């Protein structure tokens with residue numbers, strides 16, 4: 001139930017983004033009226049939400065209820081949008097990335113905040129930026145500089161490249177579930193994809209078969225526990241996350257997989 005409401009919340013946010021995008025083609029007077037309409041609806045909501053929060057704060061149990069409410073992602077986003085709570089560092093970094101998205105999109109790509117781990121920001125990059133090491137490096141370094149202006153304590157950015165937004169991907173039947181053996185690197189290749197699958201500790205992990213160092217095949221890599229070593233120059237990767245242990249800004253590119261009818265499928 002919880003995940004269903006999360007999906008619908010994200011879907012609504014995506015539809016709002018798409019609708020706002022679609023209005024870009026309209027003439028200025030229409031755009032102005034739409035903008036005004038959105039502002040008025042938001043102001044209407046903001047007044048109501050602020051009133052609810054004020055009344056809750058005055059109630060003896062209201063603060064506890066508010067603390068519970070704010071843990072819900074939908075409520076957190078709503079409070080954040082209307083200035084009722086201050087954004088935490090992760091949210092502020094995500095907001096900085098939102099500002100650079102139009103630039104990334106103008107290059108045919110997209111960027112998404114994933115996490116902040118220590119002094120490293122992890123992002124996903126989609127579309128044409130992926131596979132073009134020059135654009136990826138330029139964007140990565142450029143984005144890091146922008147983030148550092150506000151958060152000087154951030155020293156690294158790690159990019160998880162994603163070739164396509166998976167929701168539009170093609171589904172491929174890869175291998176019967178019971179054929180995949182723990183401790184081996186399984187390679188599947190056809191005209192559309194070239195991927196590796198690894199079963200580790202009961203979990204199944206899939207990545208594009210291209211070492212981020214020089215793009216060479218990982219299918220003959222050495223698997224030792226959770227660590228996959230590239231056969232070419234020895235770069236090491238964690239199979240559970242794709243994180244490179246040799247160079248901290250590299251990352252294996254994940255492939256979305258799922259199990260259906262006792263087969264492993266990939267969406268590519």
Ligand code: FES
Nearest residue numbers: 211213230233235
């Ligand atoms: S291509 Fe994998 S380490 Fe160089």
